[in-house]
Amino acid sequence: MPTYKAPLDHYRFLINEVFDVAQLARLPGMEDFGPDVISSVLEEAARLAEHEIQPLNLPGDAEGCRYENGTVTTPKGFKQAYDRLCGGGWTGLTAETRYGGQGLPHVAGTAFEEMMSSANMAFGMFPGLSQGAYRAILNHGTDDQKDLYLPMLASGVWSGTMCLTESQCGTDLGLIRTKAIPAEDGSFRITGSKIFISAGEHDLTENIIHLVLAKLPDAPSGVKGISLFVVPKFMPVPNGNAWKAGTRNGVRCGSIEHKMGIKASPTCVINFDEATGWLVGEPHKGMRAMFTMMNAARLGVAMQGLGAAEVAYQNALTYANDRLQGRALKGPAAPAKPADPIIVHPDVRRTLLTIKAFTEGARALSVWVGMQLDIMHANPDPHAKQEAEDLLALMTPVLKAYFTDAGFESANMAMQVYGGHGYIHEWGMEQFVRDARITQIYEGANGIQALDLVGRKLPQNTGRLLRRFFHPVQQFCESNAADPTLAEFVVPVAKALGKLQYATVTVAQKGMANPDEAGAASSDYLRLFALVAMGYMWARMAKGATEKRPQAGERAPFSPARLRTARFFMARVLPEAEMRFRQVMAGGKSMMDMPADEFAA
Amino acid sequence: MKILVPVKRVIDYNVRIRVKPDHSGVETANVKMSMNPFDEIAVEEAVRLKEKGKATEVVAVSIGPAQAQDTLRTAMAIGADRALQILADGDIEPLAVAKILKAVAGREAPQMVILGKQAIDDDSAQTGQMLAALLGWPQATFASTVEITEDRVLVTREVDGGHQTLELTLPAVVTTDLRLNEPRYASLPNIMKAKKKPLESLPVAEFGVDTSPRLTLVKVEEPSVRQAGKRVQSVAELVDKLRNEAKVI
Numbered sequence: 092m093p094t095y096k097a098p099l100d101h102y103r104f105l106i107n108e109v110f111d112v113a114q115l116a117r118l119p120g121m122e123d124f125g126p127d128v129i130s131s132v133l134e135e136a137a138r139l140a141e142h143e144i145q146p147l148n149l150p151g152d153a154e155g156c157r158y159e160n161g162t163v164t165t166p167k168g169f170k171q172a173y174d175r176l177c178g179g180g181w182t183g184l185t186a187e188t189r190y191g192g193q194g195l196p197h198v199a200g201t202a203f204e205e206m207m208s209s210a211n212m213a214f215g216m217f218p219g220l221s222q223g224a225y226r227a228i229l230n231h232g233t234d235d236q237k238d239l240y241l242p243m244l245a246s247g248v249w250s251g252t253m254c255l256t257e258s259q260c261g262t263d264l265g266l267i268r269t270k271a272i273p274a275e276d277g278s279f280r281i282t283g284s285k286i287f288i289s290a291g292e293h294d295l296t297e298n299i300i301h302l303v304l305a306k307l308p309d310a311p312s313g314v315k316g317i318s319l320f321v322v323p324k325f326m327p328v329p330n331g332n333a334w335k336a337g338t339r340n341g342v343r344c345g346s347i348e349h350k351m352g353i354k355a356s357p358t359c360v361i362n363f364d365e366a367t368g369w370l371v372g373e374p375h376k377g378m379r380a381m382f383t384m385m386n387a388a389r390l391g392v393a394m395q396g397l398g399a400a401e402v403a404y405q406n407a408l409t410y411a412n413d414r415l416q417g418r419a420l421k422g423p424a425a426p427a428k429p430a431d432p433i434i435v436h437p438d439v440r441r442t443l444l445t446i447k448a449f450t451e452g453a454r455a456l457s458v459w460v461g462m463q464l465d466i467m468h469a470n471p472d473p474h475a476k477q478e479a480e481d482l483l484a485l486m487t488p489v490l491k492a493y494f495t496d497a498g499f500e501s502a503n504m505a506m507q508v509y510g511g512h513g514y515i516h517e518w519g520m521e522q523f524v525r526d527a528r529i530t531q532i533y534e535g536a537n538g539i540q541a542l543d544l545v546g547r548k549l550p551q552n553t554g555r556l557l558r559r560f561f562h563p564v565q566q567f568c569e570s571n572a573a574d575p576t577l578a579e580f581v582v583p584v585a586k587a588l589g590k591l592q593y594a595t596v597t598v599a600q601k602g603m604a605n606p607d608e609a610g611a612a613s614s615d616y617l618r619l620f621a622l623v624a625m626g627y628m629w630a631r632m633a634k635g636a637t638e639k640r641p642q643a644g645e646r647a648p649f650s651p652a653r654l655r656t657a658r659f660f661m662a663r664v665l666p667e668a669e670m671r672f673r674q675v676m677a678g679g680k681s682m683m684d685m686p687a688d689e690f691a692a
Numbered sequence: 693m694k695i696l697v698p699v700k701r702v703i704d705y706n707v708r709i710r711v712k713p714d715h716s717g718v719e720t721a722n723v724k725m726s727m728n729p730f731d732e733i734a735v736e737e738a739v740r741l742k743e744k745g746k747a748t749e750v751v752a753v754s755i756g757p758a759q760a761q762d763t764l765r766t767a768m769a770i771g772a773d774r775a776l777q778i779l780a781d782g783d784i785e786p787l788a789v790a791k792i793l794k795a796v797a798g799r800e801a802p803q804m805v806i807l808g809k810q811a812i813d814d815d816s817a818q819t820g821q822m823l824a825a826l827l828g829w830p831q832a833t834f835a836s837t838v839e840i841t842e843d844r845v846l847v848t849r850e851v852d853g854g855h856q857t858l859e860l861t862l863p864a865v866v867t868t869d870l871r872l873n874e875p876r877y878a879s880l881p882n883i884m885k886a887k888k889k890p891l892e893s894l895p896v897a898e899f900g901v902d903t904s905p906r907l908t909l910v911k912v913e914e915p916s917v918r919q920a921g922k923r924v925q926s927v928a929e930l931v932d933k934l935r936n937e938a939k940v941i
Contacts, residue, residue: 123887135769178879
């Protein structure tokens with residue numbers, strides 16, 4: 092059975108030594124949330140994840156969800172664990188206090204998402220989807236809708252879904268067919284069939300609130316004619332100060348998918364048959380509302396990629412220390428034992444360190460980006476708000492695609508450390524690989540993220556978003572280049588940043604003349620971007636690990652391991668930026684010249 | 693009824709303990725610290741008694757370094773109403789702890805003191821007993837159930853022969869065993885509330901107790917490594933080895 096320990100030390104290091112998380116407590120409404128509070132919240136979250144959620148992961152995968160007559164049964168123990176999550180207030184961790192949430196900073200929320208994903212990715216889907224529904228209603232719903240649904244979602248008594256996909260449309264939502272017909276009482280009758288609906292039907296909550304994309308009768312064609320509706324499984328009826336589930340609405344689960352991973356999360360076909368729904372936001376403006384859900388969800392998926400890598404790494408590391416096999420190349424390292432632990436081997440070390448460099452760098456990046464969410468929501472200064480929003484918009488596709496690609500690669504490498512045992516279910520490693528695989532696909536496949544970055548985020552406001560990233564990196568490099576202890580980290584990052592800037596100009600120019608050029612460059616460009624961002628994080632962590640801080644208290648904050656990992660990143664991971672740069676610069680001709688029929692030749 | 697719960701900050705039970713190279717003690721730098729698990733059970737029990745309406749206030753107290761505040765906040769997140777921190781550096785032996793707690797009991801006038809039967813760092817298992825003696829109160833150690841009636845407390849203890857039930861008049865001292873309860877997960881709202889609950893800090897000097905150690909620590913060593921097992925061919929060989937090699941029969 093695999094094990095899991097939440098990386099609390101790493102979070103403490105990031106919160107106390109690398110980022111000015113204390114600044115969040117200076118924002119209005121956030122005064123209660125200093126780094127010490129965030130730490131104690133994460134500590135309790137870790138206990139829950141390690142002792143209650145993680146033990147359900149492997150058995151949940153083996154058992155899966157069961158579908159019978161329109162109902163879905165989740166694996167043994169899920170209901171109890173979910174109730175415990177709700178009882179502790181965790182489903183409303185970052186939800187607004189006026190809707191019964193805890194109002195904690197998003198920085199704590201993203202860390203919690205990582206722990207949930209490491210402990211049990213399939214289980215984490217349920218509260219995760221509710222989050223998306225909560226955000227959509229919060230940002231686009233009427234006051235009545237907010238008062239009704241938000242407390243029920245924040246408390247976890249009801250859960251939520253996002254119903255976007257139909258059989259004929261995934262990425263291209265302009266093609267949806269689900270119809271919404273206005274009724275006399277101001278509601279709508281929703282009819283259509285949605286597929287791939289995570290947590291669409293289950294036995295954890297008494298009601299499920301579907302957020303559904305549909306078309307009004309007078310809708311223009313394409314994505315400009317999509318509206319968002321809230322469609323509850325059971326009609327809400329008042330119950331004292333709260334609400335309870337009333338009569339059944341015309342929403343039925345048609346079946347659940349048999350799939351590669353996250354088997355304990357039901358992926359449903361949801362059929363709407365003249366179901367009663369209410370418009371959320373303006374007619375035909377559903378795409379905007381949907382992106383509110385999607386952006387939050389994309390960061391959530393990024394954390395799933397990181398979570399999978401972390402738990403896979405922890406187990407691979409244990410195995411590499413325990414597994415005795417052969418001898419070190421230079422001669423026995425543990426002569427008293429029948430063989431050496433395989434961690435003596437350079438290739439095993441390369442594997443482990445590649446994962447470690449990813450998880451720690453990615454975690455830093457997630458804290459940095461998570462802080463932008465908080466600044467965006469709570470900072471009264473419109474300039475600071477705009478800056479944070481820009482950076483968030485820019486980094487969302489980068490984190491989603493890179494964390495999930497590298498997360499899957501990491502889980503796969505960690506499995507390799509186990510040799511044949513990695514392929515066997517009971518060791519748990521193959522589950523991490525299967526579970527991680529979906530993260531590269533859903534919430535916008537990674538190819539789409541790359542197009543979002545190159546096609547939408549790069550040109551936005553004549554490159555304003557880009558400057559929000561380039562400037563702080565450049566500034567950091569310039570102000571620390573002279574520091575002799577930091578030069579070994581700063582110099583390679585500055586070089587990689589130069590390449591990224593050069594590539595950016597090239598992609599923008601070529602893409603303007605020929606959009607296929609931008610498309611051809613997009614995935615490699617995103618990876619190059621991510622590597623520079625990771626380099627920036629590692630340089631900042633190296634700084635945080637070397638500077639003396641008098642207020643650090645009894646914990647010595649300086650770990651030589653952090654510096655060694657930073658060196659490994661610079662020596663063995665960052666060089667990939669060079670390759671990606673060359674791929675970007677090579678242009679799209681070699682792939683676009685090939686006629687479609689020659690692909691089969 | 694007021695309940696006083698002394699809690700100790702110790703090395704987390706999950707941490708692999710390392711002995712310092714000079715054998716002067718165990719390594720505590722860079723090591724995760726938590727509330728002594730037996731004390732956590734004591735806090736949980738006190739909070740449950742309050743929830744049942746048997747107690748009106750739960751006060752947590754800790755004697756130790758400034759960082760023991762975290763431990764007290766944890767106690768308040770579980771449900772203690774307020775906390776008292778007694779700042780003391782260095783090693784405070786059970787007798788000194790008991791004397792300080794006696795002074796605290798004099799100040800707070802609790803009807804009951806519940807604490808862990810022992811702390812997992814030094815395993816002394818003395819504080820509760822010494823405190824009862826100093827106060828002249830009845831004591832029930834190693835409790836597996838605690839039940840309060842009017843002015844008495846019924847405590848079931850796990851003893852070698854089975855279960856022993858004691859009836860004590862209040863005020864009394866109770867020490868907890870593992871099976872008394874399973875401490876809850878602190879809820880988010882309670883973690884937040886704990887930050888705002890009153891925590892009073894006092895220097896140990898105020899209690900006029902001599903905390904200088906009565907014992908001298910000679911040497912701390914790692915347990916010897918377990919030797920590999922041997923497979924024996926027959927019962928006769930086993931008996932022979934037990935008698936002549938292991939010398940246990």
